[in-house]
Amino acid sequence: MTQPVLEINHLVKQIGAKQIIKDISFSVNEGEIFGLLGPNGAGKTTIIRSIVKLISKTSGEIIILGKNIDTSYTEAIQQVGAIVENPEFYPYMTGLQNLKTFASMSRNKISNERLEEIIQLVHLDKAINNKVKTYSLGMRQRLGVAQALIHEPKLLIFDEPTNGLDPEGMKEFRLQMKMLARQGVSVLVSSHLLTEMEQLCDRFAIIERGELTHIADMKQENLAEAEQLQTFHMHLEPLELSRELLTNWKIDYILADNGTSHFFVKSSPSDIPSLVKKLVSEDVSIFAIEAHTKTLEERFLEITKHNGGSME
Incomplete structure (x- = not known):
């Protein structure tokens, strides 16, 4: 069996006496778009920040392509491209200048050809020489995706990536992620937008109050519903x-x-x-x-009602 790109085993995050993340385990496979679904404050961002070590976990194991982030962090994180919060750029520099600045920080030399390939991929070729302060939110999001792709990661991680985007921007992001997944890139994405996750993900996990309450394959969910x-x-x-x-x-x-x-x-x-x-x-x-046919929103409400939770 192929090794998962990301493995989360018994992840716990505790602050004082309060458990923020409660013994969560899941994995993400090669070329898969995996969604963390849940209301704001459920713990999705804490999970993502733990994966990239922006915060320290209390216990548990996080493995990226066979590398444990506690013992082999540098090797593990080289395989990851992430936007954990809104992508930040130098507003008075052009999109290209921002990408070149980020590329200069890479351990590996990033060629101009690689930068051009990424710019074409995210459809920023017509605006890449404009200053970022003139970019719309959707254009900045695309520049963030470009930045995350520079070092050819095997795993992309996005926390609420479509927040503030209009429907066209959401659709564009969705198409980009599906194209990357077809090329073998794995994507972990969190959101509270149920309809968007239904259209984007291959599998999803529902997070409620720091607990993983449900995990399913989107196709299996639809098949189960049909029966x-x-x-x-x-x-x-x-x-x-x-x-x-x-x-x-x-x-x-x-x-x-x-x-x-x-x-x-x-x-x-x-x-x-x-x-x-x-x-x-x-x-x-x-x-x-x-x-x-039941939507993911209806399934979510069924599951959370059964578990005594809600989107509020």
Whole structure:
């Protein structure tokens, strides 16, 4: 089995008598986008700051490509590119000057060709010679991604990277991360934006009050949902006959309260074809049928409600 790019084993962070992070373990695989999902204050940033040693952990083990950060920090951190808070730059210097300044601090020589490749990758070629003070938030975010990529890391770490970005900026960031993942780069990203994480991540972990309460593969979540009872929106005519048949067949449904023939039927997906045949045989006209798939937000609320937590 391929070695994980990042391994977190029994991570604990304690301040005084209070445990901020409570025995958290997870791993991130090569070419995977892994999300830490949870409300503000859940502990996501503390986990990320512990990984890059911006704060010291109380106990536990953090391994990056086989290197323990406690015993081989220099070797381990060489494989990481990170934006832990808002990317900071010299505003009166151009984007290119900022990148060259950062490149000069690298242990390895960064060629002009490498810089040009990264600039093209983050689509900043038209603005790279402008002063950073003229950049929009989205452009500064792209420059931050460029900075994180300079030394060709195997692991990228972003803490709330889409905060303040408009929908176009979020989409652009998402496409960049997916492209990098296809090239084998692993991405660890934290956010409280549920819809954005649903579109971005391959796997996600829910963090609540410093605890990891749920971890799942996004595809498996969708498959599991498909195997369970789902709600189907069905437009059936005539209304009274449809209602009588569904009631007699003991089909669980809710009728739209606006007086129209829109039914919300709860059923297993595998039972829908036979239900359609039965309705048609009784001269019911079916004008629409649409499955309602749970979003990550709904799954999150289900899980946190079950665990006694909330997004508040």
